[in-house]
Amino acid sequence: MVISFPRLNPVTFKKEISSPYEKCTEKFIQEFDVEDYIVFQLSYDNDFLTNEIKAYVVDCGGEIILEVGKTTVIINSLMRQDVFRIPCSVIKEGIYNILIESPAKFRYYSNTFYIHDANESLLIQYGCKDNKFDCLFKTINGAEYFYLRIAGGVKTQGYSFKSDDVEFIDQDRKITLIDSIPYTIRKYTFGESIGMPIWLADKLNRIFSCDDVKINGVKVVKSSGAALELSSQENYKYVGATIDLLHADEGYSEKPDTISGIHVEEFTEIFN
Helix, strand or coil: CCEECCCCCCCCEECCCCCHHHHHCCCCCEEEECCCEEEEEEEEECCCCCCCCEEEEEECCCCEEEECEEEEEECCCCEEEEEEEEEHHHCCCEEEEEEEEECCCEEEEECCEEEECCCCCEEEEEECCCCCCCCCCEECCEECCEEEEECEEEEEEEEEEEEEEEEEECCCCCEEEEEEEEEEEEEEEECECCEECHHHHHHHHHHCCCCEEEECCEEEEECCCCCCEEECCCCCCCEEEEEEEEECCCCCCCCHHHCCCCCCCCCCCCCC
C-alpha cells in the first residue's frame, strides 16, 4: 500500500490523534480568501480502488461540511493520482481542516485553515510547463495550478534598482557605454506578524523552483542566485522569510490602467 502527498500541495497532511478542535486552537492558522480554490493532490497504488479515497472539509467539531470533488489520472499500470479542488466560495466563513481517508486503511488531517475575506494578503499561483516534483501540472484537461495564500509584501527598503551594462574601454581608459538594460529587484517578505511554521517556509522555497509563478497575478522569477532566507528568534518555532524576485514581464512601459509607478508597497505587520 503506497500513498504520497506532493510537497507542493498548499496544505500539509499528517496522521493525527488529536481532535479537529485541538487543531483549531493552534497558534498558526493558514488563510484562504472566500474566492480562492484549495487544490491538492495525492498519489496511490493499485491497492486502492479509484473511488475508495475520499476527502472532506470538516469543521472544528469534526462535522463534515463538504465532500471534495476530484479528478483521477492514471499515471501508469501501478499508480494513480487524484487532483482535489475546493471552491472556498461554497463554504461559509470559518475555521476548517481537510480530512482525507480510505475506510479501514488510513486517515489524514490537513493543517488548520481559516476561510474569510483575505484579499489583502498575497495569492501565489504556481505550476510548471511539465509534470515534475511528483505533481500533475499538465493533463488532458489542460494546465493544473496550485494556489497558496500568505501574508506578505515588499517593504519600502525592499527595492533594488540594477542594470546589466556593456562597456567599452579604449587604450586611454576612456569608457563608452555600449548597452544598458535596467531592472528592479524586489525583496518580498512573507509571513504573518507571528511568522510561519517551517513546513510552510519549505513550501515557499519549492514554489519558487516552479517555472510559472504569479503573485497577485504578476509573473515573478527568482533573481539570479536568490535563495529563500529565514529569520527567527532563538527557541521560537515560527520564522519569517524573504526572497529577491524579478517581475518577468515588467518591460519599459506602463499601461494606464495598471500603473504602479515607483509604488512602494507598505507591509508593516510582518515578522521581525
